[in-house]
Amino acid sequence: MTTGHSIKVKNATKSYGALTALNDFSIDIKPEKFTVLLGPSGSGKSTLIRSIAGIEKIDSGSIFLGENEVNRGPINVAPEKRNLAMVFQDYALWPHLTAAENVAYALKRRKLDDHKVGKRVRDILERVGLGEKGANYPHQLSGGEQQRVALARAIVARPALLLFDEPLSNLDADLRERLRIEIATLTRESGATALYITHDQSEAFALADRIGVLRAGGLEQYDTPENIYHQPSTPFVARFTGLGGSFTGSVVEVVKGVATVDLGGSFLRARTNEKFKKKDVVEVLLRPTASKFAASNTKVGSTPNLLAGKVLDTAYRGRGYEHLVETKFGPIASIFDLKQRARGTNCTIEVDIQASMAFPATKKVE
């Protein structure tokens, strides 16, 4: 089994003309962990992964793989010397080589004899379900098969670091799910450190040991998936990792990390790490799981965390229905129920304190 690289990026900055892709970026990734960098387009995640791969060179700061500094000033260790492999968004399979030849290419650095190369290529192609398609050229394979070849090529040489540059973004949902599982399994089996970038939060939560959320070239939060979800450090992180709704109101009181917020007649109680004063304007963000329908006879009144609304839309989700409800303070999405509520039906929504978060409204920049 391979021993994985640790990755340390210190104060990395990278610009393309007037555009700053990485802005004093730092991160410390432990070996053999599966880290996912999550962020919107332009957040710098591709630049970061390409700099770690050695394809790009940072303008200032430094990058360490294990104990070795691979990029700082004029030092820039060539990609082929970094003992890593990468799965590209567009697969980057060489069209003049067959699937087996594409995979075997990555073994050249290991200087194995032909017999061993052949065996390892066959084994890995078998492992990704392409045992019969080794002789096919890339154009003779489907998108999912091409990405499997790219995955096999990346892991066959057992590198210390596996980089994934949005590898599933060109695939359909079903394939994405299946390949996601294969990536998770094969990567963990290999023992390599994995760094995976995506803009899809469900992919990030499904794969990661740790998630780094990037924004405008900086690291917004780096933590376990659970902490990212339940204790987002900023409204940006909360929004990017999934929201059902958001409301603005003023603080009534804060007791033991729970803020009571007046939305204008109705009250919401939400978790917070901030030291709010009374009447501070705040934003309450609700996770998609925060809201559910209250019993039909529930009176809203001044009871906290109960909101009156009307069903605007409904969507079938297999095991039940998701609803979009309009309240007088704003819409709430993803309210799940086994039963379908008809569009236009009046209802009462109950909001879970644990899945509600209050942030200062002034910090809202996105």
Place this chain on the structure above:
Amino acid sequence: MTTFEHSIPIGARASSFIRGKISAVTFFWFLIIALLVAPIILFLSVAFSPRLLDQGNAWFTFMSFRPVFKDIFYISLLHSVALGVAAAFFASSIALTVAWYVLRTNTPARKIWNGCIFALLLAPSYLIALGWERIFERGGVLNIFGIDLPIVRNLLYGPVGMGMILTFKGIPFAYLVISNAMRGLGEEFEQAVRVHGGSRWDAFKTMSTLLLPAIWSGVAIVFAETISDFGVASQLSSPGRFSVATFTLYRAIESIPVLFPVCAAVSVVLLALVVLALLAQSRALRGRSFRVLSGRTRPISRQQLSLRSKILSSGGIIFLLGITLGVPVFGAISASMIRGLGSLLSNYSITFDNYIRVLKSPLLRDPLIFSAKCAAITACVAVVLAAISSRMLVSTKNSTSKKLLDFFLLAAVGLPGIVFAAGYIFAYNLPIAQKLGFHLYGTVSLLVLAYIATALPSTTRSLVGNMNQFQESLSEACRVHGSTAFRTWISVVLPLIARPILAAWCLTYCGTLLELPVSQLLFPPNHAPLAVGIDRILGNYDFGGGTAIEVLAIISALIVVGIAFGLFEALAPKGWKQLGKAHS
């Protein structure tokens, strides 16, 4: 514990990497400067500073430009520009249409059309002009058969004739560039148009847009080639009728005393025109991405033509190749097989004697062998340099080095060969060149260096379209999977552009084999290149012998091209060959 493949300290690796990179870059730039920059700059500087090269008294003056905008020079320049625009437009339009039919439809005899385009490429413009002359001149082939067409003859020795032949000559340049790009263009774009309600014509327009880098490259190359052409000018231009800039320049160089400052001034103006055209090309394409060749590219399916369309398309191509290739070939072959053509004999007969004479006589045969050797060396070196240059030009990094290279190549592509050769004479005759140990004047080495320098810009341009289609991630994938930059080139870049490189090699070989202007000014004593040999023989009114060498030279070039592509088909791995291939 993190493991690296080698135990060399990172710092040492980095510095040796930097040293290696610097020395390779330095060597590349040394070649570019020695081949292109120094001769060009030194020669052009004569226009502004005649004293620098002992061509006058002034250190800095614009006086050399005065004659350029007066009388014959000015008119010649206008004629050249008009011909350049017309030839670029017609040649690119025709090339795009032919490439479409040959590569994207099931029109019959596609391989033959492809071969004919290559044959047209082989024929230098002066040979095409000679072929037409042999047929229509007074006492020419048609006259022998009792046909006289003075109207056609008059048109031939004027703008119509010159424009026509220069358009013919431009077609293969544009065709090669466009067809290479078309091979890399998968059919999914075409299908996307059709499934969204577009007609075949809409699909053609969309594909043309995607092919714009190649089309613009084609237009720019044809324009540059046309205004730099000396071959047609040397045969059909004359001061009294329709003069073009290169012919006027030639006369100025041949006059005594030689007006080099004026020649340089004309060159500066010609160069400026070409650079402006090519800058317009790069400006028009700025910000557009046409990278369409990737691992996901699928082979194209040919459009199935109806019988009527097949007949029409074949008829069109046959007509086109008939007038571009058939007429001059008929002229050359018939002239080479007529005993006594050009003499005052009145009893002419059909014979192979001229060919036997050429094959037996070293005097007639040696120029062909000498030029074949020079052309092979030139093609090999030029293709290597062009591949590196074109890769640098399409690099996403907007470095100064890239901008400079682009500028020098643009500048060089516009320089007429005869002026380029004059620049070589200047540069390598300077005292400083002698002091540095470059004793090259009058040697075969200088001739070959000049051939390489004149071939490099157009060879580079012909590869840029393909390099543009090459997705960066393919070579990045190589690097992250353990390949050095060099091995990445050998194992991925080269296979993916092997066919265009082979085409570029053939293009350079054929162009050099029959090259006229550089050969005429730089040929070393006792080593007459082919064009000089033919010119001498025709100058002695041995039309039969001269045209027989022409025919043999073209046949030999066709054989070389055939062998090159035959070897590629026989020896290249299957994966290399299937790229850009269509399935019927």
